[in-house]
Amino acid sequence: MKDFELLKANYLKLRENMIKYIGKFEEESYFYQPTEKSNAVAWIVPHIAAFEKVMVVDKILGYNFSKFISKEDVEKYKPAINGFEFTKKDLMPMDQAIKLLEKTKEVSINFLDEMINQTDTISEVNLEITYDRYMLNFSHETEHLGQLKYLLGTWKRMKQ
Numbered sequence: 827m828k829d830f831e832l833l834k835a836n837y838l839k840l841r842e843n844m845i846k847y848i849g850k851f852e853e854e855s856y857f858y859q860p861t862e863k864s865n866a867v868a869w870i871v872p873h874i875a876a877f878e879k880v881m882v883v884d885k886i887l888g889y890n891f892s893k894f895i896s897k898e899d900v901e902k903y904k905p906a907i908n909g910f911e912f913t914k915k916d917l918m919p920m921d922q923a924i925k926l927l928e929k930t931k932e933v934s935i936n937f938l939d940e941m942i943n944q945t946d947t948i949s950e951v952n953l954e955i956t957y958d959r960y961m962l963n964f965s966h967e968t969e970h971l972g973q974l975k976y977l978l979g980t981w982k983r984m985k986q
Contacts, residue, residue, distance in 0.1 A: 828957040834938040837960065840967055841931045844874070845924055847974050855981040856920045867977055868917035869903065870970050875930045876903040877966055882934075882959040888950030889937065894929040934960075 848856075851867055859866045865873075875895050883891045899918070918926070940948045941956060 828953055830938055830941045830957070833957065833960055833964075834935065834942065836964060837934060837938065838931070840964060840971070841927065844871075844967060844971055844974070845927055845931075847971065847978075848920065848924055848927075850978055851920065851974075853920070855978065857914050857917065858977060858981050860977070860980050864977075865973060866917065867974055868914070868920070868923070869912060870973060871920075871923035872899055872918045872926055873903040873905075874967055874970055875926045876900045878930050878934065878963050880904060881966070882963045883937075885959050886937075886951060886956050888952070889940075889948055891937065892933045894933045895926060899926075 848867065848871060855867070857866050857868045872895075876899060879895050879900055902912075902916075903918075937948075938960075941951070941953075
């Protein structure tokens with residue numbers, strides 16, 4: 827059987843590190859793009875929640891997840907050819923994006939707790955698919971955490 831306790835612990839650690847790292851950005855650096863084809867933190871952060879909705883929770887049949895992101899935001903922050911064309915006013919403010927990640931975390935942790943405890947509400951959930959989806963999410967978020975570190979370092983070097 828898959829180790830959902832370990833998955834939950836790693837998910838929590840990664841999400842908490844992501845939220846803590848976002849707090850190192852200031853308003854100007856939060857919207858910074860090194861090039862016109864680069865993602866800004868202001869796009870990456872809600873994109874993580876949109877990805878978790880589309881690629882994780884929407885793929886897990888047999889469980890009713892709480893809503894944590896609107897359909898409009900899912901559409902706005904999914905990967906797209908024109909995803910780099912947003913203006914600052916089109917993107918999610920930092921405080922709102924952090925709240926979105928917190929809400930996403932809460933929904934996933936509640937679900938993972940139910941997986942660990944094998945509650946009746948998850949009796950129809952496929953364990954293999956669930957584990958694989960969260961592992962995909964883990965690798966996706968890890969990649970974006972690396973981008974955040976790069977963006978902050980680039981921003982600081984540019985401002986010296």
